[in-house]
Amino acid sequence: MAPRSSIAARAGYICVFLFTILTLAATIEAQQNKEANYLIGVGSYDITGPAADVNLMGYANPEQNAAGIHFRLRARSFIVADPAETNNRVLFVNLDACMGAQSVTLHTLARLKSRYGGLYTEKNVIISGTHTHSGPGGYLQYVLYIITSLGFVRQSFNALVDGIEQSVIQAHENLRPGSILVNEGELLGANINRSPSAYLNNPADERAKYTYDVDKTMVLAKFVDEEWGEVGAFNWFAVHGTSMNRTNKLISGDNKGAAARFMEDWYLQRSVEYSILADTKKLDFASDGHREAFHRVQSEQVSHEFYKSSGGKQSTKLSSIMHRVRSPMKDSLKPPFVAAFCQSNVGDTTPNIQGAFCVDTGLSCDFNHSTCNGQNELCIGRGPAYPDDHFASTKIIADRQFKRAVDLFDSAKEQLIGKIQYKQTYVDFSNVVVKLPNKQVIKTCPAAIGFSFAAGTTDGPGAFNFEQGDNQGNLFWKVVGSFLKKPSDEQIECQKPKPILIDTGEMYAPYAWAPSILPISILKIGQLVILGVPAEFTTMSGRRLRDAVKSTLIQQSNGEIGNDVRVVIAGLANGYSQYVATFEEYEVQRYEGASTLFGPHTLSAYIQEFTKLATALVKGNDVSPGPAPPDMVDKQLEFLPGVLMDSTPNGKNFGDVKEDVPANASYTVGDKVEVEFYTGCPRNDLLTEGTYGLVELLDSSGKWIPSYDDDDWSTRFSWYRPKTMSPESYAVITWAIPQTVQAGTYRIRHFGSYKHLFGSVKHFTGTSSSFKVVT
Numbered sequence: 001m002a003p004r005s006s007i008a009a010r011a012g013y014i015c016v017f018l019f020t021i022l023t024l025a026a027t028i029e030a031q032q033n034k035e036a037n038y039l040i041g042v043g044s045y046d047i048t049g050p051a052a053d054v055n056l057m058g059y060a061n062p063e064q065n066a067a068g069i070h071f072r073l074r075a076r077s078f079i080v081a082d083p084a085e086t087n088n089r090v091l092f093v094n095l096d097a098c099m100g101a102q103s104v105t106l107h108t109l110a111r112l113k114s115r116y117g118g119l120y121t122e123k124n125v126i127i128s129g130t131h132t133h134s135g136p137g138g139y140l141q142y143v144l145y146i147i148t149s150l151g152f153v154r155q156s157f158n159a160l161v162d163g164i165e166q167s168v169i170q171a172h173e174n175l176r177p178g179s180i181l182v183n184e185g186e187l188l189g190a191n192i193n194r195s196p197s198a199y200l201n202n203p204a205d206e207r208a209k210y211t212y213d214v215d216k217t218m219v220l221a222k223f224v225d226e227e228w229g230e231v232g233a234f235n236w237f238a239v240h241g242t243s244m245n246r247t248n249k250l251i252s253g254d255n256k257g258a259a260a261r262f263m264e265d266w267y268l269q270r271s272v273e274y275s276i277l278a279d280t281k282k283l284d285f286a287s288d289g290h291r292e293a294f295h296r297v298q299s300e301q302v303s304h305e306f307y308k309s310s311g312g313k314q315s316t317k318l319s320s321i322m323h324r325v326r327s328p329m330k331d332s333l334k335p336p337f338v339a340a341f342c343q344s345n346v347g348d349t350t351p352n353i354q355g356a357f358c359v360d361t362g363l364s365c366d367f368n369h370s371t372c373n374g375q376n377e378l379c380i381g382r383g384p385a386y387p388d389d390h391f392a393s394t395k396i397i398a399d400r401q402f403k404r405a406v407d408l409f410d411s412a413k414e415q416l417i418g419k420i421q422y423k424q425t426y427v428d429f430s431n432v433v434v435k436l437p438n439k440q441v442i443k444t445c446p447a448a449i450g451f452s453f454a455a456g457t458t459d460g461p462g463a464f465n466f467e468q469g470d471n472q473g474n475l476f477w478k479v480v481g482s483f484l485k486k487p488s489d490e491q492i493e494c495q496k497p498k499p500i501l502i503d504t505g506e507m508y509a510p511y512a513w514a515p516s517i518l519p520i521s522i523l524k525i526g527q528l529v530i531l532g533v534p535a536e537f538t539t540m541s542g543r544r545l546r547d548a549v550k551s552t553l554i555q556q557s558n559g560e561i562g563n564d565v566r567v568v569i570a571g572l573a574n575g576y577s578q579y580v581a582t583f584e585e586y587e588v589q590r591y592e593g594a595s596t597l598f599g600p601h602t603l604s605a606y607i608q609e610f611t612k613l614a615t616a617l618v619k620g621n622d623v624s625p626g627p628a629p630p631d632m633v634d635k636q637l638e639f640l641p642g643v644l645m646d647s648t649p650n651g652k653n654f655g656d657v658k659e660d661v662p663a664n665a666s667y668t669v670g671d672k673v674e675v676e677f678y679t680g681c682p683r684n685d686l687l688t689e690g691t692y693g694l695v696e697l698l699d700s701s702g703k704w705i706p707s708y709d710d711d712d713w714s715t716r717f718s719w720y721r722p723k724t725m726s727p728e729s730y731a732v733i734t735w736a737i738p739q740t741v742q743a744g745t746y747r748i749r750h751f752g753s754y755k756h757l758f759g760s761v762k763h764f765t766g767t768s769s770s771f772k773v774v775t
């Protein structure tokens with residue numbers, strides 16, 4: 001980029017700046033005079049699990065083990081309470097995780113119970129996953145979901161439970177008078193259907209009601225504190241977290257996690273601009289306009305906190321100091337803005353919007369089977385940036401969601417008004433008696449998985465290959481594989497036309513392979529109704545469920561609930577039971593049908609049970625709690641070896657630079673700076689709310705100011721061992737210099753920890769030579 005020094009350029013810059021400020025002032029003015037009718041609170045906390053050795057959850061690829069961080073994972077929460085009856089409240093948590101899990105929900109609720117008594121229970125809490133396929137696995141309690149992670153991984157589990165608890169504490173403590181605005185709109189170009197041949201098996205007259213074969217609607221709730229103004233935004237949009245593919249080893253929130261990071265950064269920048277307007281002393285055009293001011297405001301606080309907590313000593317515990325790179329402004333009590341991009345009826349959607357192609361021929365795959373010459377491994381979906389890499393595709397899908405969310409946020413006008421209500425029950429889906437609309441009475445079946453499951457999807461083909469109890473599998477598989485069971489005749493009949501690959505619902509050793517008792521729940525805040533479903537509903541399944549709940553609410557409420565009620569599905573919520581396809585899609589037995597656990601009428605069972613719940617909600621009737629789900633966390637088998645010890649080669653210390661920047665190096669926007677350090681295993685300390693990598697800027701007084709950390713899009717922290725069992729390991733911190741960079745002198749730091757054979761964990765930092773960035 002050429003230096004922007006000409007007077008004309010500067011004048012243009014100032015004009016844009018003033019325009020932004022005026023627009024901002026107008027927007028903020030317009031949005032702060034809604035009457036506060038609820039108590040609202042938002043919170044957010046780091047849930048990044050182990051960044052080494054642990055299998056990433058989603059593709060079930062045994063080779064896809066964590067080896068660093070692209071950006072961090074977070075739990076984002078909102079609480080809404082009735083000011084007249086403050087115990088009447090609902091809590092929604094959005095996790096940058098592949099899915100919510102029964103184990104995590106049960107243990108989080110137990111924590112909340114010991115902290116807050118009966119305020120947050122299974123009745124009024126939804127914990128929903130974004131479905132990123134790049135988060136550490138091993139936190140689910142059922143056997144099938146922890147095979148590739150070598151069983152349970154307690155560190156992954158704890159990172160989730162601890163982080164959710166912290167994010168709820170923040171939301172709870174921020175609870176203050178405010179209002180919620182709701183808005184919705186179409187978002188094109190961010191999802192397509194990956195199983196269109198199954199969708200086409202739905203009745204023609206039903207399909208004719210819709211323009212698209214996936215939902216394109218984004219619904220957004222905007223939270224406005226009476227005094228602080230905007231504090232958060234949560235939206236729901238259905239698209240798989242598979243922009244990063246099955247070869248990625250860096251922890252990542254995928255497209256939704258990235259969209260959330262972009263929107264939170266956008267809001268921070270905007271509020272800094274607004275505060276500059278309010279405080280004319282900071283309006284210092286001579287020093288390069290508002291963007292630099294943004295950095296200044298950001299950094300003053302950071303450096304203060306940083307030096308205070310580290311005390312300049314090498315071995316200080318470094319967790320929890322670095323997140324301040326994006327703290328709210330100094331002197332403000334207002335908590336950081338929380339933006340959450342939540343998952344919905346995600347089942348048959350994909351962000352790989354160019355479609356699926358054969359890697360050998362470049363031709364489209366077989367339409368009905370997603371194969372190339374009969375082989376599923378060769379058929380792979382392409383993201384929007386293809387042939388550019390999956391980071392670029394992730395960014396595009398994230399940007400599209402982020403920008404649409406900003407539009408909906410800025411133009412939201414409709415205020416949520418009305419009662420806060422909720423209903424929840426547990427259902428044993430292995431045995432639900434369902435009365436179909438044609439009066440036929442049928443039953444659901446114990447869980448089972450069909451053959452197409454082994455083939456995977458075009459987002460990650462050929463996932464599982466453990467049909468035969470082979471001796472190729474990992475240790476956990478060797479232990480559990482011998483428990484594979486032949487399905488009973490009754491089960492074969494019940495699941496038809498699904499050919500059964502694994503009869504998970506009839507396998508209980510060493511503990512249950514699949515869930516059968518699952519929670520379903522409804523949270524209602526005025527016109528907004530959120531359905532918590534413990535599965536991935538396909539597009540048409542979601543539409544049928546929403547329609548059934550909406551019409552029940554309207555019919556049963558005697559006119560109290562009108563057509564303006566908005567029903568959204570929160571997917572992968574509170575528990576996980578794979579997919580829910582329609583009866584017609586099930587007949588086709590693609591991946592989604594093969595993964596619909598409880599037989600062809602699974603969706604009908606959900607609709608029946610949700611209709612009862614919705615009726616009870618409007619009538620104010622009690623619902624039976626249903627059977628209690630099992631908590632098997634204490635029985636779990638864990639085969640992932642711990643970190644034995646770390647070491648460095650002779651003459652090297654932890655934190656020493658292995659590959660430095662060249663002497664007197666100078667870089668510009670778009671360049672990549674890379675520095676490598678001797679390090680220890682990241683599993684020694686997750687550095688929660690901290691960072692493994694930091695880019696620092698030298699300010700005019702000679703202080704180093706933290707500017708980018710491992711939660712920034714522009715940085716990557718990669719970690720590797722020279723050999724599989726080696727106690728030595730290396731950290732590579734990469735910084736791709738972004739457009740918005742401020743020119744100056746920089747350096748790169750690494751924070752890590754190591755373990756002696758019988759010793760405790762010790763912390764260290766390492767620092768590169770300084771280098772110049774010119775713009």
Ligand SMILES: *[C@@H]1O[C@H](CO)[C@@H](O)[C@H](O)[C@H]1NC(C)=O
Nearest residue numbers: 197200201365366367368369
């Ligand atoms: C896909 O399957 C349907 C139903 O069996 C069939 O009518 C159609 O011709 C098939 N399409 C292709 C492209 O093979």
Ligand SMILES: *[C@@H]1O[C@H](CO)[C@@H](O)[C@H](O)[C@H]1NC(C)=O
Nearest residue numbers: 245246247380388389390391
């Ligand atoms: C995954 O993405 C990487 C980087 O974009 C690409 O090189 C690789 O071919 C992709 N692999 C699969 C299986 O999609």
Ligand SMILES: *[C@@H]1O[C@H](CO)[C@@H](O)[C@H](O)[C@H]1NC(C)=O
Nearest residue numbers: 661662663664665666769770
């Ligand atoms: C780096 O810059 C310094 C000061 O300008 C100079 O003395 C030194 O020779 C330079 N080193 C290299 C390797 O260019």
